[in-house]
């Protein structure tokens with residue numbers, strides 16, 4: 499198999515490491531989980547990425563989710579360009595904010611009012627503060643393997659860590675910050691009932707990924723979803739659906755519309771900004787009324803509602819509403835799921851391909867992944883070999899076993915077929931070695 503020439507990326511990474519910790523501004527992109535150096539991207543168009551050595555890749559990362567319409571989608575580029583000409587930030591209200599807010603409220607069934615922020619982390623952090631301010635209670639329940647951004651109190655059993663009650667994942671998160679977070683296994687209704695029986699009057703909120711993407715794709719069972727709804731309601735806690743990844747991806751109304759979930763609050767990010775930095779939290783109007791300046795729960799942002807970001811976000815949401823790609827994305831997802839499953843079966847590798855719509859994970863484990871305990875049994879060394887084998891064949895996958903790959907509206911059936919062909923060769927190569 500041909501080797502990639504990554505000389506320019508190698509040099510750029512050497513320089514980057516002198517300038518930034520680990521050479522990156524966010525750890526996942528450093529390729530650490532697959533034991534190598536990252537590729538430096540020069541540009542992207544549609545479903546393709548181009549690196550600084552001149553290699554082209556079929557992209558299944560999509561900037562970790564936002565690029566559902568493909569890269570440099572012309573109407574989004576035009577909207578950003580014309581917004582920039584009019585001034586890049588005012589720190590004052592604009593009608594662009596009204597447009598994006600009204601599109602969010604129109605699309606996401608449970609959102610009655612919304613506040614725009616700058617990232618998914620800000621959205622979850624603010625939603626937790628609001629839930630605590632609204633209920634007057636301290637505790638938050640989260641699930642092992644669910645990632646909600648890097649806010650201290652949620653950096654507990656996030657994504658890849660063991661499910662330990664209230665133990666921080668990162669140095670710098672104090673045990674006291676983590677102590678107000680109760681961690682439970684995903685898809686375990688009995689554990690949820692038990693935690694509410696013990697701590698009910700102290701629990702402000704339960705936050706969860708309505709389809710998990712951060713331990714690879716894991717789907718919540720009906721029993722689990724029902725328990726989330728009934729337990730929070732019965733005990734007066736808020737249900738926070740973290741749709742930073744799934745919002746506008748699994749349907750126009752996100753996972754909550756697809757699965758019939760009615761949360762009190764929803765957090766959004768990624769697609770809502772069309773590739774620019776936007777997050778949002780919203781939900782019940784009476785709860786949102788507690789946010790300053792209408793209420794007393796503080797939350798602010800110099801660049802929140804930025805005109806470039808709202809232009810990109812609104813153009814993206816309008817496109818998704820007016821020309822919904824979801825049926826096509828589902829068909830492409832099914833094609834990929836079937837192809838990957840057959841390719842792994844053909845070479846006798848233990849595997850399970852999980853998928854919801856355009857989010858897909860090929861797990862190297864021989865059973866369905868329902869929680870972090872199962873995900874942790876995956877063969878991550880095998881994944882690393884598969885990742886590099888695919889990259890050498892021009893397919894850019896998320897660089898960890900514990901991620902979803904994302905299909906965009908710019909992918910074609912022949913792109914998917916090319917990916918399946920590359921997977922067949924790559925899996926044969928890694929199974930043999």
Ligand code: PMP
Nearest residue numbers: 617618619645646647742743767
């Ligand atoms: N919640 C979920 C479900 C996410 O997937 C992410 C990011 N991958 C976040 C929150 C944090 O978003 P951001 O990286 O924009 O802070």
